[in-house]
Amino acid sequence: MSKILVVDDESSIRLLYSEELADEGFEVVTAGTAAEAAERVAQEEFDLMILDIKLKNESGLDLLQKIIRERQNLPVILCSAFSCYKDDFSAWLADSYVVKSSNLQELKDEIRKVLAKKAQRQNLH
Amino acid sequence: MELECCWKTEIIESAQCPNIMDDERELRFSLKRRLLEKCLECPRFGNDLEILARTEPSLSMVLRNLAAEYLDQKEQIHYMAGFLNSRNRELQFLHEIGIVLQTSMELDEVLSVAMTAITAGKGFGLNRAFLLLIDDEKRTLNGYLGVGPKTYQEAWQTWEEIGRDDFSLREMAKIFHDTKLSFEKAKFQDLLEQLTVPLDDQSHILNRALLNGKPMLVENAFNNPGVDPVLARILGVDTFLILPLISRKRRIGMIIADNFITGKQITGDDMESMEIFVFPAALAIERASLHERLQEEVEKLSKANSKLKEQQELIVKMEKMALVGKITSSIAHSIRNPLMIIGGFARSLQRKLDENDPKREYAESILYEARKLEDALTEVLGYADSLHPAMDVWDINELVENASREMRDEMAKQGVVCSLDLGINLPMVFIDYKQVAFCMRKIIGNAIEAMPEGGMIGISTRADDHDCLVLEIRDTSTTITASLQDYLSAPSFTTREQISALSVSLCKMILEKNCLSFHVERSTEGGTRYTIRLPLKKEETFHE
Numbered sequence: 001m002s003k004i005l006v007v008d009d010e011s012s013i014r015l016l017y018s019e020e021l022a023d024e025g026f027e028v029v030t031a032g033t034a035a036e037a038a039e040r041v042a043q044e045e046f047d048l049m050i051l052d053i054k055l056k057n058e059s060g061l062d063l064l065q066k067i068i069r070e071r072q073n074l075p076v077i078l079c080s081a082f083s084c085y086k087d088d089f090s091a092w093l094a095d096s097y098v099v100k101s102s103n104l105q106e107l108k109d110e111i112r113k114v115l116a117k118k119a120q121r122q123n124l125h
Numbered sequence: 126m127e128l129e130c131c132w133k134t135e136i137i138e139s140a141q142c143p144n145i146m147d148d149e150r151e152l153r154f155s156l157k158r159r160l161l162e163k164c165l166e167c168p169r170f171g172n173d174l175e176i177l178a179r180t181e182p183s184l185s186m187v188l189r190n191l192a193a194e195y196l197d198q199k200e201q202i203h204y205m206a207g208f209l210n211s212r213n214r215e216l217q218f219l220h221e222i223g224i225v226l227q228t229s230m231e232l233d234e235v236l237s238v239a240m241t242a243i244t245a246g247k248g249f250g251l252n253r254a255f256l257l258l259i260d261d262e263k264r265t266l267n268g269y270l271g272v273g274p275k276t277y278q279e280a281w282q283t284w285e286e287i288g289r290d291d292f293s294l295r296e297m298a299k300i301f302h303d304t305k306l307s308f309e310k311a312k313f314q315d316l317l318e319q320l321t322v323p324l325d326d327q328s329h330i331l332n333r334a335l336l337n338g339k340p341m342l343v344e345n346a347f348n349n350p351g352v353d354p355v356l357a358r359i360l361g362v363d364t365f366l367i368l369p370l371i372s373r374k375r376r377i378g379m380i381i382a383d384n385f386i387t388g389k390q391i392t393g394d395d396m397e398s399m400e401i402f403v404f405p406a407a408l409a410i411e412r413a414s415l416h417e418r419l420q421e422e423v424e425k426l427s428k429a430n431s432k433l434k435e436q437q438e439l440i441v442k443m444e445k446m447a448l449v450g451k452i453t454s455s456i457a458h459s460i461r462n463p464l465m466i467i468g469g470f471a472r473s474l475q476r477k478l479d480e481n482d483p484k485r486e487y488a489e490s491i492l493y494e495a496r497k498l499e500d501a502l503t504e505v506l507g508y509a510d511s512l513h514p515a516m517d518v519w520d521i522n523e524l525v526e527n528a529s530r531e532m533r534d535e536m537a538k539q540g541v542v543c544s545l546d547l548g549i550n551l552p553m554v555f556i557d558y559k560q561v562a563f564c565m566r567k568i569i570g571n572a573i574e575a576m577p578e579g580g581m582i583g584i585s586t587r588a589d590d591h592d593c594l595v596l597e598i599r600d601t602s603t604t605i606t607a608s609l610q611d612y613l614s615a616p617s618f619t620t621r622e623q624i625s626a627l628s629v630s631l632c633k634m635i636l637e638k639n640c641l642s643f644h645v646e647r648s649t650e651g652g653t654r655y656t657i658r659l660p661l662k663k664e665e666t667f668h669e
């Protein structure tokens with residue numbers, strides 16, 4: 001079972017993701033701040049991180065850079081209400097970018113794609 | 126001693142002197158005047174001196190000598206008076222020209238005066254005159270204007286007209302400027318085109334005259350080794366005058382004048398008079414051409430200034446629009462999160478509730494409305510994005526491929542098949558990618574909406590003859606969407622529509638702001654064709 005860390009400052013969104021992704025067979029852990037997320041990543045192994053860009057008083061893109069430096073093998077999907085960050089080159093470091101929507105199908109599809117890629121990479125090694 | 130003449134009689138009768146005319150009756154009463162004005166030249170007085178010589182030879186000789194000397198002096202005074210009169214007339218003429226030349230700033234007006242002065246009978250009276258001006262950039266002396274008759278018939282006709290109307294030189298110059306100048310320019314065009322001499326050809330007689338800076342009378346041109354035979358052939362005369370136009374040591378050009386029709390000899394006096402005239406003429410021509418250039422520069426600056434103003438206004442407008450875009454975007458984003466939560470949980474509920482559970486219907490309604498709001502939000506955000514202009518060079522085929530890929534799911538859902546016919550090796554276009562892509566998605570969306578039973582969308586790109594590419598989107602719709610209906614019935618975009626409809630009209634507005642023409646055609650057999658023309662080069666301004 002793949003373990004996913006959801007990072008979003010909205011508790012309702014964390015709850016929604018938890019329920020929806022659990023239904024898809026994923027193990028979901030959530031974090032409301034960048035610091036909490038960093039702590040979780042330091043303590044546990046995750047297969048994937050879903051990261052919001054606009055966190056309360058924090059930038060998800062800063063956390064993304066930290067993760068890439070410290071945990072190169074952890075794929076990250078940026079999930080934001082803003083589509084404009086697609087053009088921001090620091091967002092290109094993420095494995096995928098999804099604009100938030102009540103229909104989580106696109107996000108679910110991206111999760112599967114990213115995990116499949118990760119598996120492929122691991123098989124090669 | 127019997128004398129024949131009346132020179133000793135104080136008062137005489139008319140019959141006594143045959144030299145006194147009717148209007149000189151007063152001479153009959155003045156012996157002194159009569160003696161000087163009439164008697165000294167009278168043959169009878171000469172006879173009297175012969176008679177006197179018999180008795181008073183020395184007195185007669187003195188009188189004879191005095192009379193001869195007086196008549197000689199009288200003749201000289203008469204000649205001098207004539208000379209002074211002619212000089213006076215010449216000065217008056219030069220003064221008149223000088224005033225016109227000094228007061229006029231228009232090049233053609235100055236040239237009209239100068240050329241009329243040379244060719245008019247009241248001026249220097251030469252038959253023809255050609256003005257050659259120096260082109261500093263090309264380093265050539267070029268024929269600019271020719272004045273005068275081309276044939277004998279034309280000459281007599283012109284001189285007859287001038288003889289009929291007693292115009293002053295100034296009036297003649299004005300008539301010439303107003304009615305004949307452009308005709309004269311065209312009349313001698315062939316000849317003027319041949320009168321081009323490179324300034325570097327120092328041996329050419331025209332350049333020599335120019336370097337010398339003094340008028341030059343060229344005679345025996347056809348056999349003169351110092352004269353270019355081509356020049357003599359072009360002018361068709363054996364004698365002509367070259368008048369260099371030099372203003373403050375700067376060479377302006379020259380006037381070539383001749384008596385092509387009458388063949389009258391050009392004298393040194395003619396050349397001398399013209400030398401005085403040429404200097405103010407050169408100064409006036411230089412001043413007028415500088416003025417003309419200045420006017421052109423002022424005009425250019427004024428155009429640049431108004432363009433700058435337009436650009437400033439546009440920038441202010443764009444900044445306002447960008448601000449509107451930012452505000453819209455900010456509001457829309459703060460709505461997206463709660464909407465996602467509402468819709469997401471509604472979807473979750475709907476999925477988990479039993480099919481017969483009445484609450485399922487509530488969840489479906491919430492989900493349906495949330496989805497509608499999300500669609501509207503996406504549209505508003507798309508519009509807000511389009512308000513931030515970012516012009517750059519783009520590959521139109523890449524844009525078409527990306528935009529159609531983004532609409533793929535929507536097309537598949539509606540049973541619409543999309544085919545691309547993209548031109549090969551198309552040049553890049555200068556556009557705002559986001560805005561054009563937004564419009565393309567809107568148009569495809571409209572086409573899908575117009576084909577509820579499915580259909581075809583064909584998208585093609587091709588190069589056009591007029592420095593632009595053509596992007597065409599065709600559908601096989603049999604119905605017209607409300608948005609297209611709005612556009613077709615009232616293609617102009619109003620504020621009310623701007624608020625209420627993000628539609629085909631909006632696309633037109635966005636595209637036209639990007640200097641792209643947008644055209645919609647509805648075929649009678651069904652199907653709609655949307656045509657967008659995209660410029661290859663960077664446009665300097667945006668259309669309002």
